[in-house]
Amino acid sequence: MEVQEIIKTLKSQxxxxxxxxxxxxxxxxxxxxxxxxxxxxxxxxxxxxxxxLEKNYHVKIEDAKESKAIFASVxxxxxxxxxxxx
Amino acid sequence: MEAYINSLSCISHHPTFNDxxxxxxxxVLPSSNFLFVTPPVYRDYIPATMIRRASHILKMxxxxxxxxxxxxxxxxxxxxxxxxAMGCYEDTDKFLRxxxxxxxxxxxxxxxxxxxxxxxxxQLALLVKCHGYNFTYVHQNLSFEYALLDALLLLKEGxxxxxxxGGVDELIPPLCExxxxxxxxxxxxxxAEPIWQSKTKGYVAGEGAVFxxxxxxxxxxxxxxxxxxxxxxISDTNELSIYVDEFLNNCGLTKHDLxxxxxxxxxxxxxxxxxxxxxxxxxxxxxxxxxLCGEYFTASAFALWFAAQILKKQEVPTCAVREDRSVKNxxxxxxxxxxxxxxxxxICVSQC
Amino acid sequence: xxxxxxxxxxxxxxAIGATVEEAFTSLTECKTGIDKIKxxxxxxxxxxxxxxxxxxxxxxxxxxxTKGANRTTALGLIAVKEALSNAGIKNIKEARTGFISSTTxxxxxxxxxxxxxxxxxxxxxxxxxxxxxxxSTNEIAAEMGIEDYVTTISTACSSAANAVMLGARLIKNNxxxxxxxxxxxxxxxxxxxxxxxxxxxxxxxxxxFDENRKGLNLGEGAAYLVLESEEQVRKFNKKSLAxxxxxxxxxxxxxxxxxxxxxxxxxxAMRKALxxxxxxxxxxxxxxxxxxxxxxxxxxxxxxxxxxFGNKVPKFSSTKAYTGHTLAAAAAIEAVISVLSLQNxxxxxxxxxxxQMKDLSIAPISTLEKNVSLYHVxxxxxxxxxxxxxxxxxxxxxxxxx
Numbered sequence: 001m002e003v004q005e006i007i008k009t010l011k012s013q014x015x016x017x018x019x020x021x022x023x024x025x026x027x028x029x030x031x032x033x034x035x036x037x038x039x040x041x042x043x044x045x046x047x048x049x050x051x052x053l054e055k056n057y058h059v060k061i062e063d064a065k066e067s068k069a070i071f072a073s074v075x076x077x078x079x080x081x082x083x084x085x086x
Numbered sequence: 087m088e089a090y091i092n093s094l095s096c097i098s099h100h101p102t103f104n105d106x107x108x109x110x111x112x113x114v115l116p117s118s119n120f121l122f123v124t125p126p127v128y129r130d131y132i133p134a135t136m137i138r139r140a141s142h143i144l145k146m147x148x149x150x151x152x153x154x155x156x157x158x159x160x161x162x163x164x165x166x167x168x169x170x171a172m173g174c175y176e177d178t179d180k181f182l183r184x185x186x187x188x189x190x191x192x193x194x195x196x197x198x199x200x201x202x203x204x205x206x207x208x209q210l211a212l213l214v215k216c217h218g219y220n221f222t223y224v225h226q227n228l229s230f231e232y233a234l235l236d237a238l239l240l241l242k243e244g245x246x247x248x249x250x251x252g253g254v255d256e257l258i259p260p261l262c263e264x265x266x267x268x269x270x271x272x273x274x275x276x277x278a279e280p281i282w283q284s285k286t287k288g289y290v291a292g293e294g295a296v297f298x299x300x301x302x303x304x305x306x307x308x309x310x311x312x313x314x315x316x317x318x319x320i321s322d323t324n325e326l327s328i329y330v331d332e333f334l335n336n337c338g339l340t341k342h343d344l345x346x347x348x349x350x351x352x353x354x355x356x357x358x359x360x361x362x363x364x365x366x367x368x369x370x371x372x373x374x375x376x377x378l379c380g381e382y383f384t385a386s387a388f389a390l391w392f393a394a395q396i397l398k399k400q401e402v403p404t405c406a407v408r409e410d411r412s413v414k415n416x417x418x419x420x421x422x423x424x425x426x427x428x429x430x431x432x433i434c435v436s437q438c
Numbered sequence: 439x440x441x442x443x444x445x446x447x448x449x450x451x452x453a454i455g456a457t458v459e460e461a462f463t464s465l466t467e468c469k470t471g472i473d474k475i476k477x478x479x480x481x482x483x484x485x486x487x488x489x490x491x492x493x494x495x496x497x498x499x500x501x502x503x504t505k506g507a508n509r510t511t512a513l514g515l516i517a518v519k520e521a522l523s524n525a526g527i528k529n530i531k532e533a534r535t536g537f538i539s540s541t542t543x544x545x546x547x548x549x550x551x552x553x554x555x556x557x558x559x560x561x562x563x564x565x566x567x568x569x570x571x572x573x574s575t576n577e578i579a580a581e582m583g584i585e586d587y588v589t590t591i592s593t594a595c596s597s598a599a600n601a602v603m604l605g606a607r608l609i610k611n612n613x614x615x616x617x618x619x620x621x622x623x624x625x626x627x628x629x630x631x632x633x634x635x636x637x638x639x640x641x642x643x644x645x646x647f648d649e650n651r652k653g654l655n656l657g658e659g660a661a662y663l664v665l666e667s668e669e670q671v672r673k674f675n676k677k678s679l680a681x682x683x684x685x686x687x688x689x690x691x692x693x694x695x696x697x698x699x700x701x702x703x704x705x706x707a708m709r710k711a712l713x714x715x716x717x718x719x720x721x722x723x724x725x726x727x728x729x730x731x732x733x734x735x736x737x738x739x740x741x742x743x744x745x746x747f748g749n750k751v752p753k754f755s756s757t758k759a760y761t762g763h764t765l766a767a768a769a770a771i772e773a774v775i776s777v778l779s780l781q782n783x784x785x786x787x788x789x790x791x792x793x794q795m796k797d798l799s800i801a802p803i804s805t806l807e808k809n810v811s812l813y814h815v816x817x818x819x820x821x822x823x824x825x826x827x828x829x830x831x832x833x834x835x836x837x838x839x840x
Contacts, residue, residue: 044195182549
């Protein structure tokens with residue numbers, strides 16, 4: 001899959017998985033921070049995203065500490081998926 | 087041990103979160119055998135970051151808790167004590183189903199995290215930054231009573247000046263099926279009789295979130311809790327009578343001081359037998375509440391709210407009584423309730 | 439308010455033994471109870487190690503003297519019976535007696551086995567009646583004849599500590615003469631998988647307070663103490679194992695599952711316990727830490743201890759590398775271990791620990807220490823929902839221990 005395609009799909013999946021009711025996928029900036037500022041996600045959301053990646057992309061993150069960098073933005077998530085897909 | 091109710095809030099089947107509502111046109115007959123809550127606008131109380139994850143009981147519990155605190159002007163309390171028999175069942179059910187459907191693979195954390203019984207108490211503490219005493223009681227239908235007892239004790243010990251106490255339990259579709267198939271729920275064809283005339287088995291199930299802020303007497307005090315007595319079991323009506331007399335004596339009252347007895351029968355003719363027998367012997371004005379809120383483990387919290395409102399408004403809604411005795415000068419109310427003819431409880435509440 | 443609260447009996451069943459004596463043997467021999475999963479049926483059987491009680495449900499029922507009781511009830515009953523026997527209580531009705539139990543998942547060990555079937559195959563019509571938290575408490579209370587005050591607490595991993603402190607308050611306020619307090623939790627797929635989703639389980643033997651720690655090992659078990667008033671002890675000439683001299687309950691109010699970096703709630707709880715005990719921090723001789731082995735807890739708790747005790751943090755260890763993290767039962771199991779420490783002048787070590795944590799200036803005791811002068815022992819328990827509790831156990835004033 002192309003990175004841009006993944007980014008588009010990821011946005012919808014994130015909104016659904018994290019129940020971000022007030023947010024439209026297309027409004028999410030792919031380069032904006034997901035945690036802290038930006039969408040304001042927290043550590044529980046990070047765990048949800050780890051499962052999202054495994055379920056939808058068969059990409060497993062073994063160490064939760066790595067997730068901070070991987071989930072910096074939707075773009076970094078997409079890059080990680082591309083790099084680790086079989 | 088006693089304390090004053092300085093503010094209160096109630097989310098229940100009727101729009102009781104609205105202060106102006108007091109059952110003026112409410113029917114004596116429940117509309118269904120499952121009485122789900124009429125909620126307030128949750129967004130008015132709970133931050134967006136929390137609400138997106140919040141389960142049904144969390145939304146109810148957090149809103150009711152915050153509503154109660156807001157009444158006194160500031161969202162502060164020294165302690166938080168919750169009674170909930172079933173805890174966060176929606177999240178428990180979600181995680182369990184996921185566990186089975188996915189054969190223990192790729193499970194998500196949110197529902198597990200929020201399934202613990204102390205989630206309401208914990209999240210309330212988080213929201214109002216309360217670092218004080220924080221407890222959750224989970225003892226079937228005495229959960230709220232033990233939470234209340236603890237609050238009274240804490241105030242007596244001087245460990246807190248204000249305590250937020252709540253009784254919360256939710257009713258969600260899986261529970262409806264669970265209770266129905268276990269034989270607890272009244273059949274819809276049997277809903278045509280008021281609960282005090284019921285000749286059939288089963289009860290109407292309900293849910294709710296009711297909170298009180300307890301403390302010393304103040305200008306805004308609504309009622310005074312004179313005592314709480316959870317009773318592990320009774321063998322018969324006579325034993326219940328002895329418990330009541332002893333309890334009232336400890337509250338500095340006798341039966342003759344009571345203005346109203348609020349009976350916790352739930353319409354299950356078999357299980358209500360002892361309580362009905364007791365009530366028929368006491369010759370006092372009686373009111374009922376479980377047809378308004380439904381039967382659930384912490385329904386006694388609703389009863390206390392109801393009693394406090396009766397004292398405040400000095401009226402007993404007509405839908406709550408079998409016969410209108412137009413009780414005046416309502417000073418002391420005794421709540422006598424049970425679940426399944428096992429655990430009983432007594433709460434005495436008076437005018438300030 | 440009446441004076442001191444005495445511990446007159448204890449009962450325990452966990453991965454390190456089915457009695458106080460068995461537990462003591464394992465503790466002094468530094469034998470961990472953490473091992474491969476044998477009884478719990480889970481796909482993670484060969485992935486995680488747990489502190490499982492070394493008996494099947496059938497065995498536990500035999501020991502408990504019951505038939506068809508679920509694992510939670512059986513474990514609880516075994517420990518309660520031992521505690522009451524240990525306290526020499528034969529007639530429950532001779533004094534105002536209470537029972538305060540605690541649990542996080544109650545009857546889940548059974549419910550999770552029948553849940554799907556209930557909805558799909560329409561079986562097990564009323565299993566829900568045995569699912570809820572108060573059920574096993576009521577069953578145990580009924581079995582023991584306790585009626586005066588019976589309740590159940592659930593504050594996640596601090597549950598049993600809260601049961602203990604509530605019991606003490608009821609005695610001090612002359613509401614009860616004596617009370618059985620503690621907690622129980624059985625292993626379940628629900629909790630094993632739940633903690634796995636949080637990525638805080640270690641697939642190997644946990645390493646509390648070790649720099650390279652990866653997470654916790656779950657455990658299961660039950661433990662109960664019998665608390666009695668001073669008057670009760672004098673009247674019936676009871677042996678006093680220790681005094682419950684202090685307790686503190688607070689809320690971290692930081693996050694639903696994680697502890698604040700500086701362990702604010704934890705330090706508050708410890709301070710409150712000291713205040714109730716009426717002793718300065720310097721008089722604590724040993725702390726049985728919560729020490730789960732998760733990166734977050736051990737760091738947070740360590741910092742909290744450094745805050746409360748300054749540069750004089752007492753000797754401390756976590757005994758969870760022996761038992762695993764037994765959730766609601768943890769504080770009660772560790773209360774028993776703390777009293778055993780006091781009675782025998784022994785500090786049980788933090789097993790499997792070697793590397794100094796970089797963010798702490800303190801290190802736990804990691805080898806068995808005997809003949810230690812112990813007068814006041816603190817025990818910490820922290821749980822989800824920000825619930826933080828601390829207990830202090832002390833020798834009798836005249837120094838005598840039976």
